[in-house]
Amino acid sequence: MASRVPKPSTQTPHALVSEGGEPERDRPWIFRTYGGHSSAQASNRLFRDNLARGQTGLSIAFDLPTQCGYSSDHPLARPEVGKVGVPVNSLDDLHVLFEDIPLEKMNTSMTINGTSMWLLALYVALARERGEDPAKLRGTTQNDIIKEYLARGTYIFPPDASMRIIAEMYEYCLEHIPKWNASNVCSYHLQEAGATPAQEVAFALSTAIGVLDLIRERGQFSGDSFATCVGRVSFFVNAGIRFIEEMCKMRAFGELWDEIARERYGVDDPELRRFRYGVQVNSLGLTEAQPENNAWRILLEALGVTLSRDARCRALQLPAWNEALSLPRPWDQQWSLRLQQILAHETDLLEYPDLFAGSPVVASKTEAIKAEARAEIERIDDMGGVRAAVASGYMKSALVRSMAERAARIGRGEQTVVGVNAFAEGLPSPLVGGDDGGLFSVDEAAVREGLEGLEATRRRRDPERARAALDRLRRAAERDENMMEASIECALARVTTGEWADALRGVFGEYRAMTGIEGQSLGLRGRRADEVTRRVETLSRRLGRRPRVVVGKPGLDGHSNGAEMIAVAARDTGFDVIYSGIRLTPEEIVHTAVEEGADLIGISVLSGSHLELAEDVMARLEEAQAGDDIPVVFGGIIPEADIASLTRRGVRRVFTPKDYELVQVMDAIAEVLEEREARAT
Numbered sequence: 001m002a003s004r005v006p007k008p009s010t011q012t013p014h015a016l017v018s019e020g021g022e023p024e025r026d027r028p029w030i031f032r033t034y035g036g037h038s039s040a041q042a043s044n045r046l047f048r049d050n051l052a053r054g055q056t057g058l059s060i061a062f063d064l065p066t067q068c069g070y071s072s073d074h075p076l077a078r079p080e081v082g083k084v085g086v087p088v089n090s091l092d093d094l095h096v097l098f099e100d101i102p103l104e105k106m107n108t109s110m111t112i113n114g115t116s117m118w119l120l121a122l123y124v125a126l127a128r129e130r131g132e133d134p135a136k137l138r139g140t141t142q143n144d145i146i147k148e149y150l151a152r153g154t155y156i157f158p159p160d161a162s163m164r165i166i167a168e169m170y171e172y173c174l175e176h177i178p179k180w181n182a183s184n185v186c187s188y189h190l191q192e193a194g195a196t197p198a199q200e201v202a203f204a205l206s207t208a209i210g211v212l213d214l215i216r217e218r219g220q221f222s223g224d225s226f227a228t229c230v231g232r233v234s235f236f237v238n239a240g241i242r243f244i245e246e247m248c249k250m251r252a253f254g255e256l257w258d259e260i261a262r263e264r265y266g267v268d269d270p271e272l273r274r275f276r277y278g279v280q281v282n283s284l285g286l287t288e289a290q291p292e293n294n295a296w297r298i299l300l301e302a303l304g305v306t307l308s309r310d311a312r313c314r315a316l317q318l319p320a321w322n323e324a325l326s327l328p329r330p331w332d333q334q335w336s337l338r339l340q341q342i343l344a345h346e347t348d349l350l351e352y353p354d355l356f357a358g359s360p361v362v363a364s365k366t367e368a369i370k371a372e373a374r375a376e377i378e379r380i381d382d383m384g385g386v387r388a389a390v391a392s393g394y395m396k397s398a399l400v401r402s403m404a405e406r407a408a409r410i411g412r413g414e415q416t417v418v419g420v421n422a423f424a425e426g427l428p429s430p431l432v433g434g435d436d437g438g439l440f441s442v443d444e445a446a447v448r449e450g451l452e453g454l455e456a457t458r459r460r461r462d463p464e465r466a467r468a469a470l471d472r473l474r475r476a477a478e479r480d481e482n483m484m485e486a487s488i489e490c491a492l493a494r495v496t497t498g499e500w501a502d503a504l505r506g507v508f509g510e511y512r513a514m515t516g517i518e519g520q521s522l523g524l525r526g527r528r529a530d531e532v533t534r535r536v537e538t539l540s541r542r543l544g545r546r547p548r549v550v551v552g553k554p555g556l557d558g559h560s561n562g563a564e565m566i567a568v569a570a571r572d573t574g575f576d577v578i579y580s581g582i583r584l585t586p587e588e589i590v591h592t593a594v595e596e597g598a599d600l601i602g603i604s605v606l607s608g609s610h611l612e613l614a615e616d617v618m619a620r621l622e623e624a625q626a627g628d629d630i631p632v633v634f635g636g637i638i639p640e641a642d643i644a645s646l647t648r649r650g651v652r653r654v655f656t657p658k659d660y661e662l663v664q665v666m667d668a669i670a671e672v673l674e675e676r677e678a679r680a681t
Contacts, residue, residue, distance in 0.1 A: 025351050028056075028344035029306070030107055030315035033333040034280065036061035036086035038446035040096035040453075043086040046330060048100060053334055054341055057107040058139075059317050060097075061085030062119070064556035064607060067154040068583070069115050069501025072451055076585065077498075079612035080556050082447045084327065085111075088119065089454045089498075091491045094126045096453075103132050108139035109184070109278065109315070114156035116143035116183075117165050118500045121487035124177070129492070140181040140234060140278075143169065146207040147186050149390050149513040150399055151193035153558015153582045156501060159387045161508035163214055165483070170211075170229055171220045172484035181234040183211060184278075191238035192284045193561050194403025197249040198369050200238065202376030203386075203395060205256055208233050209377070210386035212265060230265050231272030237313075240282040241297055243304030247356070248365040250304070250311035253277070256370055256377075278315035279305045286324040288637075288657035290419030291438075292429045294321040299339060306343060309354040316340060321431065324657050326439040326608065326639060396513065400564055407565050408524070411661055420660055439639055442608065454496065461494035469493040470503045477507040512581060524572045528663050535670045536574035539677070543599070546576040547673055550598045552589035553582040554613050555605065562635060563604035569662040570669070586613060590620035593630050599673055605636040614649045628679075631672050635659070 033050055035058075036043045047058055063085040065077030071089050072081045081087050088094060103126065112119045120141050127134045145162040148155040155162065169182040187195070187204035195203065212230060215221065221229050237253065239246045254275035261273040281301035286294045298318050305313040318336040320328030328336075343349060356362045380389045389395045409415035416422045432438035473486040483504075490500050539547045551567045553560055560582050567579040578596055593601050601621075605613055614634060621627045627650065634646055635655035643654045652672045659665055 026309065026312075028350065029313055029340075030057040030278070031055050031337060031340045031344075032057045032059040032109065032278075032315055032317035033337055034059045034061050034111070034317050034319070035333060036063075037084075037327055037440070038082040038086070038443045039450040040086055040088065040093040041449065042443060042446045044097050044099050044101075046333075047097075049330060050333060050337065051101070053337060055337055057109065057315060058101075059109040060111065062110070062112055063087045064154070064558075066119075066497055067112060067115060068556045068558075069118075069156045069497060069505070070556070071496045071498030072447075072454055074498055076556060076583075079609040079616075080607055082442050082450065083608040084557075087447075087450050088122065089450070089496050090457045090494050091122055091125050091129070092453060092457045092494065093450070094122045095129070098126060103127050103130070104136040106138070107315075108137075110139070110141050113142055113145055113148045113152075113154050114162070115497060115501060116141040117169055117483060117487055118491075118497060120169060120173075120180075120182075121484060122491045125488050125491035128488075134177055136179070137177050138179045140184045140236075141169065142186050142236060143183040144186040144207060144236075146203075146210065146386055146390060146395075147189050148558070149511075150203070150396050151189040151559075151561075153513075153560060154556075155511055155513065155558075157504060157508040158511040159390060161504075162511075163211065163387065164480075166211055167215050167218055168482045168484060170215055170232070171218070171482060174221070174225070174229060174232065181232055181276075184234050184236045185211070186236040188236050188238040188280055190399065191240060191282065192559075193399045194401075194406050195399055196402055197245060197252075198372035198376060199398065199402060201249060201253050201256065201369060201373040202380070204235060204237070204253075205260060205373070206377050206380045206386045206389070208235075208257075209260065209264070209381075213385065216265075226265070227267045227269060227272050230261050230267050231269070231274075233276075235275065235277040237277050237279055237305075238282050239279050239301045239304045241285050241301055243300050243307075244362075245365065246301070246304035247308050247311055248362055249369055250277070250313075251308070251362070251366045252369040252373060254311060255366070256373060277313055278317070279313040280317045281305070281319065283319045283323055285417070286319060286321075287417060287420050288324045289424065290426050290429060291322055291325060292431050293419050294319075294324065295335075298336065302339065302343060306349060308356050309352070310357065311354075322438055322440075324637065325432075326441075326637070329436070329438075329440045332440075390513075393518075397518070400568070403561055403565060404568055407569075407660075407662060411524070411663065412526075417660075420658070437639065437641060439641075457494050457496070465493040466490075466495050466499075469495055470499060473500070473503050474507060477504055524569065524663055526663075528667070529573065532573050532663055532667045532670060535667070535674075539670065539673055540574065542677060546574060547599045547670075548576040548578065548596060549600045549602055549669065550589060550593045550596065551577060551579040551602045551604065552584055552592075552617075553604050554584055554586050554589055554617070555607060555609055556583060557605060557607040557609070558582045559606045560604075562606070563602075565662060566602060566604065566635065566665065569666055573663075573666045573670075575666075575669075586616040586620050590617060590624055590626070594624050594626050598630055599676070600669060601630055601632045602669070603632065603634045603636075605634065605638070608637070610634055610636060610638050611642060611645055611649075614646050614651055618650045629676075631676055633669065633672060635665075 064080040070077040173180045173182040187200045257275040258273045261267040320332035469490040476483045476486040631652045633653040
């Protein structure tokens with residue numbers, strides 16, 4: 001039986017008052033949890049269970065192959081299938097994913113960027129085949145490609161082509177799906193990549209400006225229709241632990257967006273200037289050490305975007321306490337959902353006007369963030385806009401610098417992280433007890449079912465219709481025609497995700513973003529840093545050159561913050577570093593290490609595919625007859641239980657999120673190289 005949703009309370013005399021004089025509460029925000037894993041069938045069960053528990057909207061996590069435009073049986077995709085989200089290969093998968101979920105009644109958010117047009121086309125095609133009216137669809141495709149170049153890495157095409165896709169989605173949606181947010185400017189991952197509050201505001205608003213300027217240039221909308229387009233821009237932001245500062249950031253966001261919509265785009269209607277935003281609270285600050293502390297962090301971060309009525313989010317999704325360890329289990333997601341429900345239904349939070357209106361402290365902090373953000377927006381404008389700022393590497397370098405400064409503050413103890421660099425002694429957490437250690441594991445049987453479904457789709461479809469649909473898509477791309485209807489026909493013809501993306505790769509090419517590490521420094525200092533530097537100098541004298549380290553990001557995982565900090569720290573302490581960015585194959589990493597005469601390979605993996613990738617890397621080294629010469633270390637979100645398996649495969653050291661002190665990591669790498677020297681002599 002479905003849970004009863006509580007009726008609004010009217011007990012307090014200080015509540016908001018309706019025109020009739022009766023007390024009333026604000027409506028709660030949309031309750032979401034971010035979910036998807038293993039297969040469409042398993043994810044459908046998860047979605048229906050969460051909706052039965054009181055979730056009021058869907059937020060879909062897609063696996064990395066789906067995000068990066070590969071079908072599940074592609075060699076690059078195979079280790080990543082179902083690891084961080086649900087694999088979607090064709091319209092058949094979407095039928096399974098939304099079985100018994102009415103599209104017209106659902107508010108669906110899709111965290112999808114490079115393949116956003118494709119997933120929206122699949123969603124529209126699903127509605128058509130199910131006999132539901134696409135015009136009634138409500139939801140959001142995230143589709144902020146700028147932050148992918150800067151922070152998350154699931155881009156495919158070059159900036160101009162990617163921005164064109166976003167503009168065409170706006171043009172299609174405003175005519176055919178008026179309640180759908182064609183793009184969701186996402187600053188969430190900017191904060192995860194180290195952005196300060198002002199950088200998060202400025203970079204996100206500059207991205208929105210870049211999208212709207214392009215839409216205006218294309219000339220499909222003018223006057224009221226362009227104002228409506230401005231009104232469909234939504235945002236997805238991050239709420240960190242400094243919840244007063246975060247609340248002020250939200251006020252600054254809203255006030256600056258109103259200013260931009262009014263002054264830059266001439267939008268008179270206040271409703272169309274409204275800053276519409278959803279939130280996921282910060283995962284960057286969640287810790288592997290003492291993971292039970294994460295529950296309180298999540299609560300405090302939620303307050304930053306709910307306490308202030310004038311800056312309250314419209315939708316909220318919370319991570320789970322164990323997301324520094326693995327994907328959350330269903331119970332973990334329920335716990336986070338219950339936090340939202342208690343906040344909205346048990347407290348009196350929704351019964352009052354804004355609690356902070358008139359506060360000089362809040363006003364001052366808000367103005368300070370606005371001033372800094374305005375200056376940054378003007379700087380990006382002067383460069384020629386957001387695309388130019390990405391192409392020059394300016395924005396990426398700024399984020400790497402901010403993240404380096406954050407890591408340095410934590411390393412020096414200037415920024416406290418409870419349970420990590422302060423109050424580290426504690427009792428073992430009962431939350432990681434039990435047979436599963438408090439961790440989610442992907443069901444390989446479900447993954448195999450998905451692969452079998454992909455083969456079945458290819459067997460059953462009309463090959464001529466699929467071929468013709470792909471030809472139509474290519475022609476639309478080449479002739480600068482809107483690609484949405486061609487994409488929908490591809491979906492109906494059972495074209496696969498990889499085939500859709502490959503057709504556009506053939507027209508637009510692929511893109512590699514800058515790494516942003518050049519010229520950066522962590523400013524590592526102190527006795528221990530000096531000792532590591534001397535240790536590396538000693539190795540340099542023995543080798544006759546600086547020890548050379550290849551930092552590799554294999555597979556499709558684009559979260560590169562950790563790899564970038566390791567690369568910068570290694571250079572700071574005297575290593576020669578080769579780092580080529582994300583999305584490399586094990587073969588490419590090993591080839592680079594052998595060709596460049598590297599002394600060590602450091603692999604960064606956050607997607608859960610560390611065991612498969614370790615197997616591949618070690619096999620490639622053996623093939624190159626370099627298994628004894630080039631030691632390998634791994635770092636990332638790696639459960640304690642998997643460390644022994646990595647060691648058996650030949651990995652020399654394994655670093656997890658608890659190894660936050662970069663000086664210690666550099667010390668351990670130097671030790672691995674000393675051990676190699678000792679074996680050689």
